[in-house]
Amino acid sequence: xxxxxxxxxxxxxxxxxxxxxxxxxxxxxxxxxxxxxxxxxxxxxxxxxxxxxxxxxxxxxxxxxxxxxxxxxxxxxxxxxxxxxxxxxxxxxxxxxxxxxxxxxxxxxxxxxxxxxxxxxxxxxxxxxxxxxxxxxxxxxxxxxxxxxxxxxxxxxxxxxxxxxxxxxxxxxxxxxxxxxxxxxxxxxxxxxxxxxxxxxxxxxxxxx
Ligand SMILES: C[S@@+](CC[C@H](N)C(=O)[O-])C[C@H]1O[C@@H](n2cnc3c(N)ncnc32)[C@H](O)[C@@H]1O
Numbered sequence: 001x002x003x004x005x006x007x008x009x010x011x012x013x014x015x016x017x018x019x020x021x022x023x024x025x026x027x028x029x030x031x032x033x034x035x036x037x038x039x040x041x042x043x044x045x046x047x048x049x050x051x052x053x054x055x056x057x058x059x060x061x062x063x064x065x066x067x068x069x070x071x072x073x074x075x076x077x078x079x080x081x082x083x084x085x086x087x088x089x090x091x092x093x094x095x096x097x098x099x100x101x102x103x104x105x106x107x108x109x110x111x112x113x114x115x116x117x118x119x120x121x122x123x124x125x126x127x128x129x130x131x132x133x134x135x136x137x138x139x140x141x142x143x144x145x146x147x148x149x150x151x152x153x154x155x156x157x158x159x160x161x162x163x164x165x166x167x168x169x170x171x172x173x174x175x176x177x178x179x180x181x182x183x184x185x186x187x188x189x190x191x192x193x194x195x196x197x198x199x200x201x202x203x204x205x206x207x208x209x
Pocket of ligand 1: 028029030031047048049055058059164165166167168169170171185186187188191
């Protein structure tokens with residue numbers, strides 16, 4: 001079965017907030033809104049769907065309607081980033097929409113930085129940083145995206161990190177490892193349950209509020 005049996009152990013549903021200490025997560029379609037707890041973040045690190053095809057692949061898995069235009073997704077993503085108003089935001093993106101993402105980030109942040117990174121240790125993608133202050137810190141070029149959230153968090157020294165499209169939780173796992181508070185949302189409940197299960201095995205016990 002896709003995503004194993006984690007959801008049977010941790011049956012998280014939409015409209016529920018699960019928490020561990022000051023860390024909060026929920027099943028949420030970000031095109032429909034964002035939970036209040038997300039607005040406390042001072043850093044965002046997100047690997048959102050890169051194209052319309054990608055958006056619809058995830059919508060299908062979540063039993064949601066197809067979208068006709070990538071803008072129906074990314075307009076919400078950038079509006080949330082603007083409204084959360086973090087001091088810094090990192091977005092992963094493929095080559096198809098890198099220019100679009102840079103243009104959108106430039107409207108929100110004064111300083112933009114861009115690195116070429118990898119996924120699955122071989123394919124090229126990009127990491128864009130938008131910040132209120134210029135970037136100083138460790139260069140992220142050529143790192144795999146399993147490592148970039150941790151390096152980015154170490155570079156920025158945030159109080160609370162947010163990920164709007166958590167997936168199985170690379171950003172969340174890096175935050176927990178570094179003892180930084182985390183908040184997040186994810187469309188697919190079974191994927192979020194995989195994250196909750198993985199955390200529980202490390203004694204980080206997310207529970208329904
Ligand atoms: C490229 S994956 C993220 C991978 C992630 N970095 C990880 O650690 O697994 C993109 C994620 O965005 C989620 N997603 C897609 N559409 C969404 C939406 N409308 N609201 C919230 N999450 C969404 C997908 O379900 C998927 O898990």
